[in-house]
Amino acid sequence: MSKYDLVGNMLSFEEGTLPEKEVLKLFQKMVNTGIVWKLQGFYGRTAQNLLDRGLIKYPTKKTFDYYGNPIPVRKKTKKVVRKVL
DSSP states (O other), rough: OOOOOOHHHHHHHHTOSSSSHHHHHHHHHHHHHGGGSSSOOOHHHHHHHHTTSSOOOOOOOOOETSSSSOOOOOOOOOOOOOOOO
């Protein structure tokens, strides 16, 4: 299996050339690793929006935000179904 090209996909996302399916994959990868909470605020806000809309899932391993606050893990959160507009 090849390594996921995180930086390349981030650049494509910022350029607006990354397909929607790949955007979700990118943000899921960044949430899973916790890196999204250490980047500029736009990334964290976008990730939280995707989490709130149920388009990506919380990580399975404990991660922390920039300030050291724990991020909820998947098995400890309740499943919330929200209508996507």
